[in-house]
Amino acid sequence: MLVVQSILLNYCDDFLEYMKSIINRYLCNSGTSDMKEEKIIDIISQESCVCTLDKYGLKFWPPLYMQRYMAIQEIIEHPIWNGSIKKVVDFGCSELGLFKCIKLIPGLNNIINVDVDFDTLDINQFKVLPTNYDHISMHERKEPLTVEIYNGSIADQDDRMLGVDAVICIEL
Numbered sequence: 065m066l067v068v069q070s071i072l073l074n075y076c077d078d079f080l081e082y083m084k085s086i087i088n089r090y091l092c093n094s095g096t097s098d099m100k101e102e103k104i105i106d107i108i109s110q111e112s113c114v115c116t117l118d119k120y121g122l123k124f125w126p127p128l129y130m131q132r133y134m135a136i137q138e139i140i141e142h143p144i145w146n147g148s149i150k151k152v153v154d155f156g157c158s159e160l161g162l163f164k165c166i167k168l169i170p171g172l173n174n175i176i177n178v179d180v181d182f183d184t185l186d187i188n189q190f191k192v193l194p195t196n197y198d199h200i201s202m203h204e205r206k207e208p209l210t211v212e213i214y215n216g217s218i219a220d221q222d223d224r225m226l227g228v229d230a231v232i233c234i235e236l
């Protein structure tokens with residue numbers, strides 16, 4: 065078990081370095097080599113996240129899936145977009161966990177959820193229904209929120225995805 069944990073820890077460390085290099089490449093200005101890179105988007109929620117290794121294995125706090133949700137929320141809300149992200153599609157939405165985090169984003173007025181597993185979508189479709197809080201806070205929205213759930217795949221062309229401002233694929 066210790067060998068597996070050690071391998072996982074090494075793999076996790078390599079993976080985190082790889083992800084850091086990708087984030088730095090795409091979320092930093094590509095200026096001249098003598099200039100210090102300036103980050104376009106700084107994901108603040110990641111500063112409060114912790115990863116530890118104990119006798120049971122790697123532990124992430126908050127859980128890794130929530131860290132991904134927080135990062136997506138921050139990226140969509142970032143001022144760089146100037147409120148231009150109005151319609152998003154979440155491919156691989158599974159149990160619609162991300163929906164709860166992004167439904168409150170101001171200016172976002174259309175969320176499309178797509179997954180290949182019909183049964184999972186069918187069981188979890190109630191999660192997009194408005195809650196009492198949604199009805200109370202409705203006056204804060206300038207435009208109503210439209211939510212669509214489709215059984216499908218990212219590999220299949222679908223004209224219903226035309227005009228999407230952002231594509232989210234964190235659970236593929």
